Amino acid sequence: MNRKIIMLLAIPMAIGFSSSQAADKAAKPDAKTPAATMADRSPEAVVNSKCIECHGSGKTHSPRIGDREEWTKRASKGLDGLVLGATRGHDGMPARGGRPDLTDAEFKAAIFYMFAKSVSEPVKK
Numbered sequence: 001m002n003r004k005i006i007m008l009l010a011i012p013m014a015i016g017f018s019s020s021q022a023a024d025k026a027a028k029p030d031a032k033t034p035a036a037t038m039a040d041r042s043p044e045a046v047v048n049s050k051c052i053e054c055h056g057s058g059k060t061h062s063p064r065i066g067d068r069e070e071w072t073k074r075a076s077k078g079l080d081g082l083v084l085g086a087t088r089g090h091d092g093m094p095a096r097g098g099r100p101d102l103t104d105a106e107f108k109a110a111i112f113y114m115f116a117k118s119v120s121e122p123v124k125k
């Protein structure tokens with residue numbers, strides 16, 4: 001693993017998006033009702049309520065959650081570049097992932113969450 005990737009990995013980890021926390025929250029039954037998911041603006045709730053529609057399966061060529069190679073490749077342009085592209089939207093990716101109500105920080109946190117989950121818990125293709 002080269003140094004650049006290690007540094008990229010350190011960012012979401014340092015701000016506390018560990019995958020075990022994510023698993024704990026995902027296991028809570030109240031996070032599954034639509035009202036709860038819209039009201040809960042934590043990164044995992046945002047991702048599980050909206051982004052997963054496309055990124056869960058890799059629909060329309062979206063980078064699939066768990067596809068470490070694809071996320072690492074995209075993040076190689078820097079996380080800011082990733083955030084900028086996703087905020088504007090392009091090629092099937094709606095602006096702000098279809099959640100215009102999110103603040104910049106909330107949207108960014110959702111991206112970091114997806115990225116961190118993909119590199120720390122890669123899923124076999």
Ligand code: HEC
Pocket residue numbers: 046047050051052053054055059060061062063074081082083085086090091092093094096097098099107110111
């Ligand atoms: C309607 C389907 C759809 C939804 C919903 C969606 N995305 Fe995407 N997303 C895509 C597609 C398709 C791409 C690939 C676009 C491309 O070719 O780079 C993408 C790409 C991305 C990228 C990579 C951008 C880049 O420049 O490489 C990020 C980050 C991202 N999405 C974050 C999110 C987040 C966060 C959410 C939820 C708030 C979300 N997406 C919801 C379809 C979706």
